[in-house]
Amino acid sequence: MTETIVTNKDIYQELKRRVLKGKYNIKMRLPTEEELIDEFNASRYSIRKAIKQLSDEGLVYSVKGKGVVVLEQTPQTNELNLSLDQVDSLQVLNSTHDFDRITLIAGFQQIIVDEALSHKTSFAVGIPVYAIKRVRRINNKNAVLDINYFNAQLVPDITPEIAKGSIYSYIKKTLGMKIAILKRQLRFERAGQIDYEHLNLGIDNCVGNMVSFAFNDDGRQFEYTESHFIPDNFIFNQILKF
Amino acid sequence: MTETIVTNKDIYQELKRRVLKGKYNIKMRLPTEEELIDEFNASRYSIRKAIKQLSDEGLVYSVKGKGVVVLEQTPQTNELNLSLDQVDSLQVLNSTHDFDRITLIAGFQQIIVDEALSHKTSFAVGIPVYAIKRVRRINNKNAVLDINYFNAQLVPDITPEIAKGSIYSYIKKTLGMKIAILKRQLRFERAGQIDYEHLNLGIDNCVGNMVSFAFNDDGRQFEYTESHFIPDNFIFNQILKF
DNA sequence: GAGTGGTCTAGACCACGGT
DNA sequence: CCGTGGTCTAGACCACTCC
Numbered sequence: 001m002t003e004t005i006v007t008n009k010d011i012y013q014e015l016k017r018r019v020l021k022g023k024y025n026i027k028m029r030l031p032t033e034e035e036l037i038d039e040f041n042a043s044r045y046s047i048r049k050a051i052k053q054l055s056d057e058g059l060v061y062s063v064k065g066k067g068v069v070v071l072e073q074t075p076q077t078n079e080l081n082l083s084l085d086q087v088d089s090l091q092v093l094n095s096t097h098d099f100d101r102i103t104l105i106a107g108f109q110q111i112i113v114d115e116a117l118s119h120k121t122s123f124a125v126g127i128p129v130y131a132i133k134r135v136r137r138i139n140n141k142n143a144v145l146d147i148n149y150f151n152a153q154l155v156p157d158i159t160p161e162i163a164k165g166s167i168y169s170y171i172k173k174t175l176g177m178k179i180a181i182l183k184r185q186l187r188f189e190r191a192g193q194i195d196y197e198h199l200n201l202g203i204d205n206c207v208g209n210m211v212s213f214a215f216n217d218d219g220r221q222f223e224y225t226e227s228h229f230i231p232d233n234f235i236f237n238q239i240l241k242f
Numbered sequence: 243m244t245e246t247i248v249t250n251k252d253i254y255q256e257l258k259r260r261v262l263k264g265k266y267n268i269k270m271r272l273p274t275e276e277e278l279i280d281e282f283n284a285s286r287y288s289i290r291k292a293i294k295q296l297s298d299e300g301l302v303y304s305v306k307g308k309g310v311v312v313l314e315q316t317p318q319t320n321e322l323n324l325s326l327d328q329v330d331s332l333q334v335l336n337s338t339h340d341f342d343r344i345t346l347i348a349g350f351q352q353i354i355v356d357e358a359l360s361h362k363t364s365f366a367v368g369i370p371v372y373a374i375k376r377v378r379r380i381n382n383k384n385a386v387l388d389i390n391y392f393n394a395q396l397v398p399d400i401t402p403e404i405a406k407g408s409i410y411s412y413i414k415k416t417l418g419m420k421i422a423i424l425k426r427q428l429r430f431e432r433a434g435q436i437d438y439e440h441l442n443l444g445i446d447n448c449v450g451n452m453v454s455f456a457f458n459d460d461g462r463q464f465e466y467t468e469s470h471f472i473p474d475n476f477i478f479n480q481i482l483k484f
Numbered sequence: 485g486a487g488t489g490g491t492c493t494a495g496a497c498c499a500c501g502g503t
Numbered sequence: 504c505c506g507t508g509g510t511c512t513a514g515a516c517c518a519c520t521c522c
Contacts, residue, residue, distance in 0.1 A: 065500035206448035307519035
């Protein structure tokens with residue numbers, strides 16, 4: 001067989017290409033696992049893994065006894081809005097999108113966690129944390145207010161200079177810490193004093209609030225962050241399978 | 243061995259119980275896959291599947307070469323807020339939570355998709371859809387405004403009576419249609435005329451907007467829905483793994 | 485180097501869909 | 504009934520962590 005060399009990693013990419021180009025289009029199904037095993041000369045495990053990736057992205061859906069159906073396409077909604085999807089935290093987003101943006105330090109101090117802060121952040125009472133406020137100025141608007149708390153024992157020696165850049169880059173590259181998991185809550189709330197101070201809310205009186213708890217690969221929570229953002233600029237995507 | 247009978251399904255449940263009860267606590271790791279294979283008398287596949295479930299819930303995190311670490315617990319935030327997580331659509335939520343709630347029909351008609359509606363809903367121009375507006379009154383407040391569009395070819399014969407109850411129940415039980423996947427966008431926006439008309443916004447001038455595209459197991463989009471909700475009452479949870 | 489989870493293969497049986 | 508994807512087993516090798 002004059003088969004092009006296909007690593008197992010590429011199976012997913014090739015299948016995705018075919019779906020997007022309409023080679024497998026709506027009302028059709030993907031070839032059966034059996035057929036794909038033959039075509040790519042791979043094991044069932046590898047084929048199923050590739051299909052699962054497509055499924056996680058919402059491109060296809062597997063039905064037992066039936067096959068893998070291609071879903072109708074929904075329009076990409078990346079128009080002029082920022083899109084925060086799966087892998088992006090706000091810090092990552094800053095480096096991957098080429099928006100005109102500036103980070104302003106609005107507060108920087110080291111404090112000890114008291115009862116109230118512990119309840120909010122779920123850090124233990126008494127530990128030292130860096131409390132940092134930063135304003136993200138995007139396209140000439142103060143669009144996001146980040147309020148970070150970093151466990152100073154796990155993330156030591158943060159400086160305003162580091163905060164002005166990427167703290168995550170500092171954590172990963174300089175400290176060599178591995179970020180494992182991020183638990184997020186998305187709410188939206190009445191704007192508070194601090195929001196009116198730092199954000200260009202205009203007549204709006206509510207903010208989005210993305211609360212993040214970040215854990216390293218030892219299972220320790222090293223960060224609590226609230227990101228307050230102004231209306232009409234952000235979209236969060238999610239895919240639910242049944 | 244006087245081993246209690248453990249089906250493969252229960253491995254996950256048992257491991258979860260141990261993590262939550264602190265039998266495997268922070269700073270410890272889970273037993274190795276090898277050990278769990280022996281204990282549960284199951285294959286590696288089954289053990290790994292169970293651990294993956296725990297990992298997807300944010301309870302543990304697997305590190306290559308190291309083991310499976312237990313994550314510090316974060317507080318449950320189900321206080322007085324509704325929590326819309328993975329499996330819940332608004333309709334499901336209504337039946338699973340015992341809030342004092344009423345559904346009011348604010349609009350019900352069958353229309354033909356025009357250019358503008360097509361752009362918004364991604365339904366094809368010219369097809370008939372049911373356009374339904376419903377107000378969810380929760381704890382004596384008009385908290386959610388649902389604006390549904392159902393493809394009338396795929397979801398025929400909806401009546402106001404059905405809309406007053408659960409359309410999803412009608413789709414699943416009466417029509418026998420399988421709901422496959424739901425793509426969601428979460429935004430928050432300046433409140434519009436329609437929101438002031440139907441929601442108890444008070445002085446708030448913004449709404450959360452959860453946009454949903456639902457697909458059946460033939461890959462066809464049968465629904466487009468916008469759920470507008472008032473501030474300070476809803477939380478969305480998400481877990482991101484790196 | 486020893487031990488861990490990540491990837492991959494080969495093969496079996498089950499559960500569901502459609503004919 | 505046949506064909507499909509879902510689950511499960513057994514075994515191999517690789518990549519990473521840590522001593």
